[in-house]
Amino acid sequence: MSIEFWKPEEIEAESFRRISEELGDRLFPAGVDLVVKRVIHTTADFSFADTLLFSEGVVEQGKEAIRQGACIVTDTNMALAGINKARLAGFGATARCFMAEADVAAEAKERGVTRATVSMERAAALSAERPLILAIGNAPTALVKIKELMDAGQLKPALLIAAPVGFVNVVEAKELFVGSSTPHIIARGRKGGSTVAAAIVNAILYQI
Amino acid sequence: MSIEFWKPEEIEAESFRRISEELGDRLFPAGVDLVVKRVIHTTADFSFADTLLFSEGVVEQGKEAIRQGACIVTDTNMALAGINKARLAGFGATARCFMAEADVAAEAKERGVTRATVSMERAAALSAERPLILAIGNAPTALVKIKELMDAGQLKPALLIAAPVGFVNVVEAKELFVGSSTPHIIARGRKGGSTVAAAIVNAILYQI
Numbered sequence: 001m002s003i004e005f006w007k008p009e010e011i012e013a014e015s016f017r018r019i020s021e022e023l024g025d026r027l028f029p030a031g032v033d034l035v036v037k038r039v040i041h042t043t044a045d046f047s048f049a050d051t052l053l054f055s056e057g058v059v060e061q062g063k064e065a066i067r068q069g070a071c072i073v074t075d076t077n078m079a080l081a082g083i084n085k086a087r088l089a090g091f092g093a094t095a096r097c098f099m100a101e102a103d104v105a106a107e108a109k110e111r112g113v114t115r116a117t118v119s120m121e122r123a124a125a126l127s128a129e130r131p132l133i134l135a136i137g138n139a140p141t142a143l144v145k146i147k148e149l150m151d152a153g154q155l156k157p158a159l160l161i162a163a164p165v166g167f168v169n170v171v172e173a174k175e176l177f178v179g180s181s182t183p184h185i186i187a188r189g190r191k192g193g194s195t196v197a198a199a200i201v202n203a204i205l206y207q208i
Numbered sequence: 209m210s211i212e213f214w215k216p217e218e219i220e221a222e223s224f225r226r227i228s229e230e231l232g233d234r235l236f237p238a239g240v241d242l243v244v245k246r247v248i249h250t251t252a253d254f255s256f257a258d259t260l261l262f263s264e265g266v267v268e269q270g271k272e273a274i275r276q277g278a279c280i281v282t283d284t285n286m287a288l289a290g291i292n293k294a295r296l297a298g299f300g301a302t303a304r305c306f307m308a309e310a311d312v313a314a315e316a317k318e319r320g321v322t323r324a325t326v327s328m329e330r331a332a333a334l335s336a337e338r339p340l341i342l343a344i345g346n347a348p349t350a351l352v353k354i355k356e357l358m359d360a361g362q363l364k365p366a367l368l369i370a371a372p373v374g375f376v377n378v379v380e381a382k383e384l385f386v387g388s389s390t391p392h393i394i395a396r397g398r399k400g401g402s403t404v405a406a407a408i409v410n411a412i413l414y415q416i
Contacts, residue, residue, distance in 0.1 A: 003352060003380050008322050015375040044373050044398035045253065078403065081289040114216050144211055165252050167223040172211050190252035195286065195403055 015041055023049060031059035031207060035185065038203035042195050053178065053186040058159065061183040062204040065131035065158035066093045072201060073123040074135040074194075075099055075116050075142045082198030083135070087205055095201075098122045116142035124155040131158035137197030140164050140173035147176045160184045161200050163192035223249055231257060239267035239415060243393065246411035250403050261386065261394040266367065269391040270412040273339035273366035274301045280409060281331040282343040282402075283307055283324050283350045290406030291343070295413055303409075306330045324350035332363040339366035345405030348372050348381035355384045368392045369408050371400035 006014060019037050023046070028036055032054050039048045069092035074080050080097040088095060098104050098119035108115045116139035126132060134157045136142045143162055149155035160182055162174045170190055177184050185200055214222060227245050231254070236244055240262050247256045277300035282288050288305040296303060306312050306327035316323045324347035334340060342365045344350045351370055357363035368390055370382045378398055385392050393408055 003348075003377050006376055008349075011376045018375045041375070042373065043401065044375065044378075077289045078286050078406070081285045082402070140211070141216070165250065167226045167249070167252065168214055168219045169211050170252075193251065193403055194290070195401055198286070 012041075022046065029054075029059075034207060035059060035200055035203040038199045038206075039187075039196055042199040043191075045191070047189075047191065048187065048196070051188045051191065053184075053188055055180070055182075055184045058183045058185055059204055059207065062133065062159045062185075063208050065133055066091050066205055066208060068131050069093050070131040070133045070158060071096060071126050071129075072133040072135055073097070073119070073126065074137060074197060075119060076138040076194045076197070078194035079135055079137045079197045079201075082195060083201050084205060087202075091208065096126075114139065114141040117145045120145040120149065120155075124149050127155060127157065133157065133159045133161070133201070135161040135163075135197040135201050137161075137163050137192060137194040138165070140166070140169040143173040143176060144169075150180075150182060157182060159204075161197055163187040163197045163200065165191055165193035165196070220249075230254065237262075237267075242415060243267060243408055243411040246407045246414075247395075247404055250407040251399075253399070255397075255399065256395065256404070259396045259399065261392075261396055263388070263390075263392045266391045266393055267412055267415065270341065270367045270393075271416050273341055274299050274413055274416060276339050277301050278339040278341050278366060279304060279334050279337075280341040280343055281305070281327070281334065282345060282405060283327060284346040284402045284405070286402035287343055287345045287405045287409075290403060291409050292413060295410075299416065304334075322347065322349040325353045328353040328357065328363075332357050335363060335365065341365065341367045341369070341409070343369040343371075343405045343409050345369075345371050345400060345402040346373070348374070348377040351381040351384060352377075358388075358390065365390060367412075369405055371395040371405045371408065373399055373401035373404070 016037055019040050036049055072095040074097050077097050077100055083095045085095050099115050104115050104118045108118045120142050162177055164170045174186050224245055227248050244257055280303040282305050285305050285308055291303045293303050307323050312323050312326045316326045328350050370385050372378045382394050
């Protein structure tokens with residue numbers, strides 16, 4: 001084994017070429033294809049080709065929301081760090097995470113709920129102003145709160161990315177949205193995480 | 209399937225219990241054990257139990273470096289976001305990432321090298337002052353530069369975490385350090401990433 005010489009700008013294209021080769025003759029709808037490949041590029045884990053679930057037309061709906069200046073709310077500062085905010089800004093779109101804000105922690109403590117719950121209420125309040133994309137990479141309680149707010153008619157995201165990772169309530173919380181009429185991309189099973197949530201956002205963004 | 213009720217503070221302990229159960233009778237040295245489990249907790253990917261490589265005594269060496277106020281330099285802002293900086297500060301330790309600094313980009317462009325290369329030179333300059341922990345979750349070129357600086361006697365990290373993810377030069381760059389006399393934790397193979405690098409740092413930190 002030895003290090004090959006690649007120009008930095010060629011490495012991503014070569015990575016995608018190798019991923020496509022390894023996926024072989026598997027077919028994904030246009031647009032979906034690039035989301036699946038970017039998630040594999042981020043994780044080197046081909047199991048996402050089997051576990052990512054896309055509602056019909058969701059990639060086009062996500063692109064349209066960004067074009068209309070969506071606010072992307074995520075539940076982890078790592079995902080926020082990974083989302084390409086400079087590129088979003090070109091469409092008047094933004095990304096936010098409420099989890100580390102001091103008053104969110106204080107309110108959660110006072111009410112005996114998780115910070116993720118309070119954060120999703122704040123996200124719902126934003127959605128009156130502009131399309132809302134929820135990119136959830138960590139907290140199953142965020143998904144439970146989103147379902148509750150959606151069922152109560154208080155939240156209607158333009159796109160829900162449901163990709164927490166973990167061992168307790170994670171699989172179940174993601175299954176809440178299978179078959180939902182809300183545009184969704186779900187990483188079914190235990191796997192997911194901040195890098196996966198950010199990769200899905202970026203994969204949609206880069207197609208505009 | 210339904211959502212179980214867990215107190216937020218109990219979820220991590222229950223997750224680790226389930227991970228231990230699933231690992232069965234696999235044995236890891238004390239300390240190493242908690243690093244392996246935290247990486248699995250972060251990824252839900254048990255293959256890390258096979259691919260993580262630890263040099264002898266490395267967890268104790270990492271703890272000692274943090275106790276002495278180490279500077280942790282990472283190559284991604286996502287890993288920086290994931291490292292528990294508040295907890296580090298309790299030991300006078302810090303975490304930094306040079307990748308997004310404007311003058312790093314400018315210097316890299318002028319010299320025709322990657323930003324990761326310039327970032328690692330900056331890290332080397334810091335190591336005169338305090339123990340240096342390198343937590344690499346993205347760029348194989350960072351690892352190549354680290355090897356070059358180490359071989360030239362210009363860099364002697366207290367701990368090297370080598371965990372880039374990807375398809376081009378990633379496996380090879382991580383293999384450069386197998387058998388190295390520098391304390392190291394390597395995620396062999398293609399997998400790794402920002403969340404893995406941050407989880408390894410936190411798993412050591414939480415054992416102090």
